[in-house]
Structure formats: C-alpha cells, structure tokens
Amino acid sequence: xxxxxxxxxxxxxxxxxxxxxxxxxxxxxxxxxxxxxxxxxxxxxxxxxxxxxxxxxxxxxxxxxxxxxxxxxxxxxxxxxxxxxxxxxxxxxxxxxxxxxxxxxxxxxxx
Amino acid sequence: xxxxxxxxxxxxxxxxxxxxxxxxxxxxxxxxxxxxxxxxxxxxxxxxxxxxxxxxxxxxxxxxxxxxxxxxxxxxxxxxxxxxxxxxxxxxxxxxxxxxxxxxxxxxxxxxx
Numbered sequence: 078x079x080x081x082x083x084x085x086x087x088x089x090x091x092x093x094x095x096x097x098x099x100x101x102x103x104x105x106x107x108x109x110x111x112x113x114x115x116x117x118x119x120x121x122x123x124x125x126x127x128x129x130x131x132x133x134x135x136x137x138x139x140x141x142x143x144x145x146x147x148x149x150x151x152x153x154x155x156x157x158x159x160x161x162x163x164x165x166x167x168x169x170x171x172x173x174x175x176x177x178x179x180x181x182x183x184x185x186x187x188x
Numbered sequence: 189x190x191x192x193x194x195x196x197x198x199x200x201x202x203x204x205x206x207x208x209x210x211x212x213x214x215x216x217x218x219x220x221x222x223x224x225x226x227x228x229x230x231x232x233x234x235x236x237x238x239x240x241x242x243x244x245x246x247x248x249x250x251x252x253x254x255x256x257x258x259x260x261x262x263x264x265x266x267x268x269x270x271x272x273x274x275x276x277x278x279x280x281x282x283x284x285x286x287x288x289x290x291x292x293x294x295x296x297x298x299x300x301x
Contacts, residue, residue, distance in 0.1 A: 119293030177289055179231040
C-alpha cells in the first residue's frame with residue numbers, strides 16, 4: 078500500500094530534550110515536506126526537500142532541522158524543543174503532477 | 189507572494205443542506221488548485237483538484253471550478269451528509285517552484301442529523 082508513515086504518533090517530552098520524528102514514504106517520490114498544524118493557523122510548512130541532499134526552509138523553520146540522506150526518509154529534528162513547538166506535525170510526499178500524500182500525523186507536547 | 193484564503197468556520201449545516209466553502213488565491217503564474225479533507229483524528233486526504241482555468245474537479249459529490257478571472261476555487265456539495273463532517277483545506281501548488289504547496293487555514297464543517 079502506498080503510504081507515508083510517521084513515528085511516533087504521540088510524544089510528550091520536556092523542554093530541551095532533543096527528539097526526532099521519523100518519516101518514510103514507499104512511493105519513490107522526490108518531494109517531501111513537513112508541516113505543523115495549529116488551531117486558527119492551518120498548515121504551515123516547516124521544511125521541504127526536492128530530492129536527496131536538497132532541503133530548504135519553509136515558512137516556519139526556526140527551531141527545526143531536517144535531513145534527506147535517502148529518498149524515502151525525511152526525519153524532523155528538534156534539537157532543543159520548547160513549549161511553543163507543541164503542535165500536530167504532518168509529513169508529506171509528492172511527485173510532479175500529483176497531489177500530496179500526507180502521513181497520519183504526530184501529536185507533540187513539550188512541557 | 190502566494191497565499192490561499194478560505195472562509196472562516198466553523199460551519200454547521202443540517203443533513204441534506206447545500207454546502208459552499210469559499211476559497212480565493214493569490215499566485216504568480218498558473219497554479220494547480222486542490223481541496224483536501226481531514227476527518228477527525230486523521231491526516232489530510234486529497235478530495236479533488238483542478239490544474240488549469242475552467243477545469244472542474246469533482247469527487248464524492250463535491251465539486252469545485254477553477255475560476256481564473258475571480259482567482260477562486262469554491263467547494264460545493266448539493267446535499268451534505270453527517271459523514272462529511274471534517275475540516276476542509278484549500279491549497280495551491282506553483283509549478284515553477286516544483287512541488288511546493290500553500291494551504292489555507294482550513295474550514296471546519298459539522299453536519300447535524
């Protein structure tokens with residue numbers, strides 16, 4: 078089944094403790110991205126990647142890092158999480174001409 | 189710049205009522221336009237799309253027409269069901285930037301029996 082998977086689905090952590098949210102897609106898509114969803118703000122893009130070793134900032138990149146060492150994986154890294162990063166995070170992938178396929182979401186709470 | 193503006197919700201309708209969710213966009217060039225739906229507790233799923241002016245996207249009884257003259261892509265359904273309760277996102281994709289999407293803030297729809 079064509080899909081985007083994310084792990085973990087739920088995470089509660091404390092301020093300053095580094096964490097990584099993994100994202101993997103099995104559709105051989107070139108383009109992958111991370112979004113955060115907050116009430117009243119909709120979806121905002123954090124980072125995107127147009128292919129392996131090619132990443133760029135989206136609209137709200139502060140406090141986040143990403144890497145794209147393999148085509149299928151696009152992890153999101155929070156080096157020092159803060160409470161304002163409490164949010165619902167979605168990974169997504171796509172190819173030119175296609176719509177975006179979203180992962181199931183990761184609900185992160187930073188205390 | 190590029191942006192998408194949706195009507196603010198929440199929207200509450202009775203079953204079998206007519207639905208319109210307005211969406212307008214700002215973009216350079218000729219974007220593709222999309223509607224995504226998010227059911228409670230789930231990720232976003234593609235509902236329909238249109239890639240050029242005057243195209244009509246349709247799926248599951250929903251329709252939206254790409255109107256270049258009014259820069260709009262309003263979502264409509266003639267008779268909503270309780271199962272249509274969800275959050276709906278309008279989005280655009282600019283071809284010149286490859287595959288970068290811009291989303292609206294989402295409109296929450298609740299359909300009551």
